[in-house]
Amino acid sequence: MSDKELTPGRHLIYMEWYSRDVGGLFMKMNRHLFAAKSPYQRIDIFESDFYGRVFSLDGITMTTERDEFMYHEMLVHVPMFMHPNPKKVLVIGGGDGGSVREVLKHPTVEKVVMCEIDELVVKAAKEYLHYTANKLDDPRVELVFEDGSKFVKQFKNEFDVIIIDSTDPTAGQGGHLFTLEFYKACSEALKEDGVFCAQTEGIFYDYEWGATAYRRIKANFPIAKMYLGFMPTYPGGMWSYTFASKAGLDPVKDFNPEKVRNFKEPLRYYNEEVHVAAFALPTFVRKLIED
Amino acid sequence: MSDKELTPGRHLIYMEWYSRDVGGLFMKMNRHLFAAKSPYQRIDIFESDFYGRVFSLDGITMTTERDEFMYHEMLVHVPMFMHPNPKKVLVIGGGDGGSVREVLKHPTVEKVVMCEIDELVVKAAKEYLHYTANKLDDPRVELVFEDGSKFVKQFKNEFDVIIIDSTDPTAGQGGHLFTLEFYKACSEALKEDGVFCAQTEGIFYDYEWGATAYRRIKANFPIAKMYLGFMPTYPGGMWSYTFASKAGLDPVKDFNPEKVRNFKEPLRYYNEEVHVAAFALPTFVRKLIED
Structure with a gap:
């Protein structure tokens, strides 16, 4: 090194x-x-x-290290708080460990499988990123170094929550995590009351990908909703995520703010008001993803 | 030129x-x-x-020209929709004309005074910015080329809405539009049911200014609330605004979404959901501006 x-x-x-x-x-x-x-x-x-x-x-x-909490908290806590009792979680991508760190804050979690294609990413993160540190050594964490789009296909009715923490579809190894087929496999790997969340790209520069990912997710779940969060060091600072639920849970109407208010772990971005507010889309974003 | x-x-x-x-x-x-x-x-x-x-x-x-609508709509429509009947509006700064364009979309408006210190900014904007075009030639608009911090002092109980569309306090001529004294003069220039809004800087890079401006505004009004909007080409893409009301109107509890739903003019960012959502602050921003 x-x-x-x-x-x-x-x-x-x-x-x-x-x-x-x-x-x-x-x-x-x-x-x-x-x-x-x-x-x-x-x-x-x-x-x-x-x-x-x-x-x-x-x-x-x-x-x-300055702003990763904004992205990881928004990607992880929206689905985690929507599930009534998340025990078994799959994170695809996320080799830096930030998403797993947030998942582990939920005391119901018994197991987190993290499937990252590139083992060297995990090694470098563990050695150099302060926020990764020993988070991935938690006994509840199982690391798998495989292509997530293939890995997820072996499971049916297995996970409570699936989180897609991918690179961009246009760069590196992320493209296979944005296909219709992949989202279908994720839906099948979830239990009947399972929830799903994916980062779905920036909405200012590379906005077509956001709309495409949202539509492909929506095609595989009875309900899918895009939400937004600030992310200063990502393109445009305007980042999108898409939540989906196999049982049709609505992330605003079916959200219980009490659970967040009673949460004991420290959070720096996400809170019960931000959860709801993130789903209020600016008019041009509504139009972008309109069917 | x-x-x-x-x-x-x-x-x-x-x-x-x-x-x-x-x-x-x-x-x-x-x-x-x-x-x-x-x-x-x-x-x-x-x-x-x-x-x-x-x-x-x-x-x-x-x-x-690509993203100015995000900033101008958020700065202008939050206070404009909070006032029950805005007729006379003062815009301080805003020489490019974007804020005045948004103010003029409200059919109750009879007069907009725009006080911009630099006449050359207006000349350049009118000649080169497509969105400025002839918006500042509207007969309801009165242009004044003066230092806004001095100009506002001559008015007592005069305006329904005052909007501060300033440059940064650390750059150019904007510093005098961020003082305790200036915000006090704005409060005095407002009618008893008047509302106020100012851009209060980015919250990721130059975050101390946001907190300072918010506190100084709050010191001069019975209610002041910070809100956020995406603004991709501003530092961090995470922009803050501070709303204040002389009569104590709460921008969320006293907001009437029907007025926005029935609005006839086209808007691209602001809508009735975004209005409320913008006041839901991430936890680190809440802490930054805590008293």
Whole structure:
């Protein structure tokens, strides 16, 4: 693992081009901590004063330690609080461990299977990302290094909650986690009262993918609803997620805010008001995903 | 007015450093349409395929034609729909005309006074920004080119709605629009049932200003509430606004969604659900502005 320190007083500029090549975010880094090429993708970890450590795959930002809580809390707690009694959870992707960390905050959880295609991502995260640390060593966690789209097919009526924490469909290894067939397999792997949630991309730059993913999920569940959250270091800062329920649970009408108010674990973004508010879509987003 | 066309096939990268010098947004431009130095600031207008025309002051992005509607609709319609019968409106700043355009959609409005310190901003906007066009020539609009913090002091009990559409307190000429004294003068210039709204900065990078502005507004009104909206080309994409009411109107409890549902003018971001949802603050934002 390389560990190059830059000349003190000089900085490395990390630039991420957003989709369509129209622009992007740049961040000032102090050090390039890790660089490697796995069989699947290029992995980099940088360090900076403001963002903390920044983890990227093929040059696309996956997480920064400064704002990863916004993404992980919104992806995980919306489905987790919608399920009456989540015991067995499947996370597909999420090799950095942020989603598993949030799942484990729920005391009903007995087992979390995390299926990440790239073992090197997990190794790098455990060594370099402070928020990953030993979270993936929890005895309730089972790590599987396989293609999630194939892995999920072996299960029928197995999980209470399935969470898709994928990379972008246009980059790296994420494309197979955005197909109609994959979402169907997820639905089948869920128990009858199971709930599902996927990150469904930004809605400002690469907005077609959000609409496509939402429609494909909706085609496989009796109810699917898109919701939004702020995510400053993702393209446009405007991120979408899609919740779905096999039993037809409505994430707003059937939501019990008491459960969140009584939750003992610390949360920094998600709360009972944010849960409901996230489903209120701006008019242009409503139109984008209209059938 | 300069009008430089770049070599076809080559592009200009517009880079905005966010506060704290930690990074920023870059956008690919095709042409640099306008550059001038007024007595107050440097004004630039660029053109690009994705963002449309981009207007900046002292190198800080003020608007892009692609997403200005998100900012202007959230800044203007929250206070406008909270007032029972808004007839006379004061906009301070907002020389690009976007806020006035939104105010004029409300059929009760008889007069909008726009007080912009820099006449050259208005001239450039009218010539180069498609969304400004002839909106500021509406007979209901009165343009005043003065320092808004001085201008507002001459009024007592005069306006139904006051909207602060300022530049950043740390850049250009905006600092005087963030003082305790200025917010006090705004309160005095409002009628007894008047409502107030100000843009109160991003909450991810330059978060101290948001909290400071909110507290200073709150010190001058019986009720003040911060709300958030997506704004992809502003730092972090996570923008804050603060609503206040002289008569103690609560922007959620006293909000009438029917008025929005029956509104005839087209809106692209704001709707009756977004109005309420915007006041649901993520936990870290609640803590940031806690007294």
